[in-house]
Structure formats: C-alpha cells, structure tokens
Amino acid sequence: MIKNCSIEVGSQNLHIETGRIARQASGSVVITYGETIVLVTVVATNEVRAGIDFLPLTVEYQEMSYAGGHIPGNFFRRDMGRPSEKETLTSRLIDRPLRPLFPEDYHYETQIIATVLSTDKKNDADMLAIVGASTALEISDIPFMGPIAGVRVGRLNGNFITNPTLDEQADSDINMIVAGNRAGVVMVEGGGQFISESEMIEAIFYGHEALLPILDMQEELKRDIGKPKRIIPSGLVDEDLKQKVVEIAESSLNDVIITRDKMLRQEKRREAGDFVVDKLSDSFKGRESEISDAFHELEKNMIRRMILEDEKRIDGRSFNEVRQIECVVGLLPRVHGSALFTRGETQALALTTLGTERDEQKIESIYGEYFRPFILHYNFPPYSVGEAKRLGGPGRREIGHGALARRALLPVIPDKEKFKYCVRVVSEILESNGSSSMATVCGGCLSLMDAGVPIKEPVAGVAMGLVSDGAKTAILTDIIGDEDHYGDMDFKVAGTRGGITALQMDIKIDGISKDVMQQALEQAREGRLFILEQMDKAISTPRGQISDFAPIVTSMKVKPDKVRVVIGQGGKTIREISNTSGARIDVEDDGTVSISAADRKCVDVAIDLIKGITQEAEVDKLYMGKVVKIMDFGAFVEIFPGTDGLVHISQLDKERVNKVTDVLNEGDEVLVKVLEVAANGKIRLSRKAALGEKLT
Numbered sequence: 001m002i003k004n005c006s007i008e009v010g011s012q013n014l015h016i017e018t019g020r021i022a023r024q025a026s027g028s029v030v031i032t033y034g035e036t037i038v039l040v041t042v043v044a045t046n047e048v049r050a051g052i053d054f055l056p057l058t059v060e061y062q063e064m065s066y067a068g069g070h071i072p073g074n075f076f077r078r079d080m081g082r083p084s085e086k087e088t089l090t091s092r093l094i095d096r097p098l099r100p101l102f103p104e105d106y107h108y109e110t111q112i113i114a115t116v117l118s119t120d121k122k123n124d125a126d127m128l129a130i131v132g133a134s135t136a137l138e139i140s141d142i143p144f145m146g147p148i149a150g151v152r153v154g155r156l157n158g159n160f161i162t163n164p165t166l167d168e169q170a171d172s173d174i175n176m177i178v179a180g181n182r183a184g185v186v187m188v189e190g191g192g193q194f195i196s197e198s199e200m201i202e203a204i205f206y207g208h209e210a211l212l213p214i215l216d217m218q219e220e221l222k223r224d225i226g227k228p229k230r231i232i233p234s235g236l237v238d239e240d241l242k243q244k245v246v247e248i249a250e251s252s253l254n255d256v257i258i259t260r261d262k263m264l265r266q267e268k269r270r271e272a273g274d275f276v277v278d279k280l281s282d283s284f285k286g287r288e289s290e291i292s293d294a295f296h297e298l299e300k301n302m303i304r305r306m307i308l309e310d311e312k313r314i315d316g317r318s319f320n321e322v323r324q325i326e327c328v329v330g331l332l333p334r335v336h337g338s339a340l341f342t343r344g345e346t347q348a349l350a351l352t353t354l355g356t357e358r359d360e361q362k363i364e365s366i367y368g369e370y371f372r373p374f375i376l377h378y379n380f381p382p383y384s385v386g387e388a389k390r391l392g393g394p395g396r397r398e399i400g401h402g403a404l405a406r407r408a409l410l411p412v413i414p415d416k417e418k419f420k421y422c423v424r425v426v427s428e429i430l431e432s433n434g435s436s437s438m439a440t441v442c443g444g445c446l447s448l449m450d451a452g453v454p455i456k457e458p459v460a461g462v463a464m465g466l467v468s469d470g471a472k473t474a475i476l477t478d479i480i481g482d483e484d485h486y487g488d489m490d491f492k493v494a495g496t497r498g499g500i501t502a503l504q505m506d507i508k509i510d511g512i513s514k515d516v517m518q519q520a521l522e523q524a525r526e527g528r529l530f531i532l533e534q535m536d537k538a539i540s541t542p543r544g545q546i547s548d549f550a551p552i553v554t555s556m557k558v559k560p561d562k563v564r565v566v567i568g569q570g571g572k573t574i575r576e577i578s579n580t581s582g583a584r585i586d587v588e589d590d591g592t593v594s595i596s597a598a599d600r601k602c603v604d605v606a607i608d609l610i611k612g613i614t615q616e617a618e619v620d621k622l623y624m625g626k627v628v629k630i631m632d633f634g635a636f637v638e639i640f641p642g643t644d645g646l647v648h649i650s651q652l653d654k655e656r657v658n659k660v661t662d663v664l665n666e667g668d669e670v671l672v673k674v675l676e677v678a679a680n681g682k683i684r685l686s687r688k689a690a691l692g693e694k695l696t
Helices: 085-103 126-139 167-173 197-225 239-256 262-280 288-308 396-412 436-450 482-487 514-536 561-566 569-582 600-615
Strands: 003-009 010-019 027-033 036-044 055-064 111-116 149-154 158-162 175-182 184-194 327-328 337-343 346-355 363-366 366-374 374-379 422-431 460-468 473-477 489-495 499-508 552-557 584-587 592-597 622-630 634-640 643-648 669-677 684-686
Touching: 003 197, 010 126, 010 197, 027 126, 036 126, 036 634, 055 085, 055 126, 085 111, 085 126, 085 184, 085 499, 111 126, 111 167, 126 149, 126 175, 126 197, 149 167, 149 197, 158 197, 158 499, 175 197, 184 396, 184 489, 197 514, 239 262, 239 288, 262 288, 288 460, 288 473, 288 482, 327 514, 327 592, 337 436, 346 363, 346 436, 346 460, 346 552, 366 643, 374 396, 374 436, 374 552, 374 622, 396 422, 396 436, 396 489, 396 499, 422 436, 436 489, 436 514, 460 482, 460 514, 473 514, 473 584, 552 600, 561 569, 561 584, 561 600, 569 584, 569 600, 592 600, 622 643
Parallel strands: 055 111, 374 422, 643 684
Antiparallel strands: 003 010, 010 027, 027 036, 036 111, 149 158, 149 175, 175 184, 184 499, 327 337, 337 346, 346 422, 363 366, 460 473, 460 489, 489 499, 552 592, 584 592, 622 634, 622 669, 634 643, 669 684
8 A cells, every 4th residue: 555645844745655665674764855755664574583682783874876876886887885975974863763663572683764865955864764774664564763854954144954955064063863752752862163152952843843843744654554563472470580689699790880990890890790609590491591681771770869869879979970080282293283181080192194186085975076185083992991902994873873973073174275285183092981982082182183183172072971860860071981870861972162163962861851852952161161171171262273184285377378388288397387396286277276285394395396487577677598499580588487488680789680680599597688568469579678687
C-alpha cells in the first residue's frame, strides 16, 4: 500500500512516501524536500546472534555521486571505499538520537541505511535522513520508543529560520541541528559566531517547536500503515542473584567509587568484580554474565545515589568545579606551534603546522568542490586509556571529535586576506578520562597562538554532565569518564569570553527541559571562563611572528593584463621564476600573485623577478636596456623583461646618424630615456636624451 503525506517545514514542503520501493525492508520511506530526495531503510534480523547482550545497531548514510550529477573520479568510476567526512558525521547524527530509544532487552542486529538519491544543491540531506530513519522505524515491526525528528536552525539578520539552504547556512551566525521528541530536546549539534547563552537557548527551543509537526506526521503514518511491533522477550530479573551481589559487593564498591585515580579505580573495580563472580559461580553456575551485569548495575546505582543524595562526586570535586589544569606551550622546537594541555587525567598534545595554499584540503561532495584552509585532526591512540590495540585509521569517534573541535576554533581563525597560510592542527590524546574533544579545543587554541596565528580571541571548551532521577537533578562541570558512562547527559560547550562557538549535546533520558539547559549553559560558561584564565597563564595572545621553520607566505598585486606576462607562453615564465627563486608562485585572474618559500631570500628574489617583468615604463625615467632588433628606421630596445620600445634613428645621437648599425647592434646594452608612452602601450625611447646622464 502506497502512502503519502506532506507538511510545510520552514520555507518548503516536506513530503514522505512509503510502500512504493524497498518493500522487503522492515521499514522504508522516501523523503523529499525541494528536489533533494533521500531513501531510508531499516532492517532487523529475526534471531539474536549468540552471545549478543548489547544493541547491535549500525547506521550508514551515503551520498551517491549520481545524486549531484557527478561521475566518481576514482579508477573504477563507482561510489565505493571509505565514507567521506560528511557521510561519517551524518551517520553519527542519525545514530545518536535513535540509539537510546530502543528497548533495553532488544538485541537484534539492526541496520539503518540512508541513501541520497537526488540533491538540488540547495537543501542539505542530513535532516531528511534523521526524519526518514525515525519514520522507517515507526512504521516497521521493530520496537522503538519514538518518534523523533530533527531540523536545522539558522539565524539571518537576527531572525531564526528552519532548515536554511546551503547559501543561507553560509550567511547565518547560528547553524545548529536540533533533534527532539515530545518530551524535549534529545540532541544538539552545531555552533555560531560568539553566541550568548540566552540566544543559544532561544535557538534550541525554536528548533524544538519547529520539529513538533514532523512528529505528528510520523504518528499519523504509524496509525495508518504501521506494522505490529514484534514482542521482545524480557530478561528475567533474578532478585535473589541481585541481592547476593549487593551483599557481597556493596562494601568493596563503596571504596571503588570514591577512588580518585582512574587507573587505580579500574583495578579495584576489576578485583571487586572478579571476587563477586568467584564467590557466586558455584551457586549460579553458567550465569557469570548475569552476575557481572548485576555488579555493574549496582555500581551505577551507587554512583548516581552518591551524586544525588550525598551531593558528592567520584573524585571529590564540587558540582561546578573544574579539575586542575596545566598548560605548556612551545615544547617542541621544530614544530611551528605546540601545546600540552592537561586537565586532571585528560591530556592533549596539540600541534600546529603552517602551509601554503597548495596544502589546503580539497573537499569533493555531491554539492560541489571547495577547499578547506583550516584543518583539524584528532587522534586517540589506545595507550591513552591504558589499552593495547592495533593502530588503524580514524574511526567515527575520532572524526566526530575532530569536527567538533574544528567547529569550535573556526570562528577565530583569520580570513585568508589577513593570513595567507593553510593551517593544520593535530591533537594527539595522550591520556583520557573525560572530554578529550574539549581538551583538543583548548590545546589547539594554545598551539595556534604559539604558532603566531593571529586568532581573534582564545577559545576553551568544557563538558557538562547530568544525573537525574526525576525528582532531583545534578549538573556536573567537567565530567570524567565514569560520570559520562553512568550519567544522563553529555553536553559539550566551547567558546570565547564573548560567546559560544560550538556545542554538542546527547542525552539518555526522554528529553531535557529549558530550565535545566539554561542552568547547564550558565554553569558551562563559568567553567569556560575559568579554563581561559588558566590558559592565559601560558600564553594569552598570539606570538608576534611565526616560527623560523614555517614557510614564508606573501602576496602581491599586478595589473590583470599583466597576468599573462607573469605566466608566459605555456607557463614558461612562471616556471623560470619558480626555478630561479626556489619559491612557489600561484597567479589568480584578478592579478593576485601568491608567493611561498622555505626562506625569505627565495621570496624576495621571486618578488624582484615579478616586479621586473610587470613594471611599466615611466616618462623621463632612465633605463639600461638591451638592443633586441635593428631596423632601418631605428632600434628596438628591451628596457625590462617583456617590455621594449623604439629608439628612432633621429634619437640615437646628437649628431646625424646615417645608419643605425653605426651606433647600435643587436645585443648591445644602452642607456635610454623614455620620451612617451602612447595610449596603445607603444614606448618612444631616446639614446640622445640619455647621453651624459647616469643611471641611479
């Protein structure tokens, strides 16, 4: 049965169709906005694989090249290989609000695939994928505590807009994704240009209001064509086993949850857990995993109870206290900029490298191509958490954390007109116990200043947590790993003293209220200001000059009609300049010439050569030229590369000259004066007028 429904969202119609294609999937929808079309399917297996005691959910978002009218540039000419950064980040956007909404006992392998079939290159497909995934789950037989919906919020000229186009996003001072259900906001991802906390709250709840009609549409589809939900066997709770675990483990866990050192706490937890399993293995044979689950549930309950009832945290801090911070800059002598940022047991080594325009990252997508002059990469080696694993390429987590940190720092990066360099920041996480992405923001900012990048103002970030039992709520500043794991919210906020530049929020409960979010943002602002004060002690403003080991990058202007002179026939001239000077030369159609080299001498040589071939003759000025051609009526003299003029036979000498070769021959050097530069560019020269004068 084919079913269609539409509503107006923002400035356009959002249309959902189901029942026509991909009918063998557990649920499938085609969602259209403008001329951007996304197919979203969801499939779940009918049996639980042995040994699975978690939610095996995979989410894939793919932008097919045909959607944008492109043929892939790889050898095979097909969409294949590693997902792009945009595809990876969008897969995370879909996954994060959906994952908490599956039943606790649901362990069937489930796959969501969102495929962009068409793009009008105006409307982003990521929001459609979030809505489509929720809708496909709603109408399927898969148990799901939805629906949820997502919208993008922009702000142009002080006015909020829903689902701004790509052009509107570029002009907006707020660009944020908000996902939610009827209970409240469940996910936020985005940033802005130094936005105040009150403005950010307003934007978030504007987005929540805008997504409510999309929930209505999904519920209508579910009522009309939704499949009956499959029955999930509930795990039997053995109260006797749980009570035995409490009796044996509670006292040892009391010591575990107040152990401040992370590695020592993990060791004590491991010992306590092994002791419980050994103690109960005879009474509950073959049920070791149940014993372990009961042990971890007890630990979770004890930590949450300690926070809510005793108002104590694992490491003894107050709720709004940031861990001890240490900042060191300039610790690697040959690196263009370096900083070590340590906050408690989280440590990031941030390195800044300066490059030329040719080093910019080329981004290819279904929306077109563009270049990225500011790059940030985040690495999370296994030793940072005391593990030994195979090193591989960056995963979704690394790409997501790097994108968040880049978004936080991007608003303070100077424009290319003011700073010609390509800038790359790499964050190596050396230790991790809570919010290494925010440590990357802080360390990255310090390394940028150490490199002499003239950032607009320093940026810092802090991660907030939440523990709530419905009656009581505790908001925690600068959460550690266990508080993140056992808490109800992970809320990362980054910005300057002037306002927020990036934020990311995920929650594990139904939704978050406006009052709680306001308190969390205000507490985050206080934490951010404290961290900025600590960073100032190491370096508060960018260094006055870049590293001696960084390339020299500069630019100059020539007249647009001189561009062809600089390039030369087939690029001959520009290659000669580059080979002679040792500098890289790039020329734009508007006459901008970018010059880069390893040292200043190479740049100076290139500038002199370019000035030499692009300079223009000045009337009454003397030039030492070279005779390039002899004619009966005079001699053509090249006064600088690419520019010559005529010395008429009457201007060769003060005496009458019968034959040009009596005075000049090809290859001779001769001092001449410019008599006239005609409107058509022809130059009249005189040897006679230069006699007796000296070139200064």
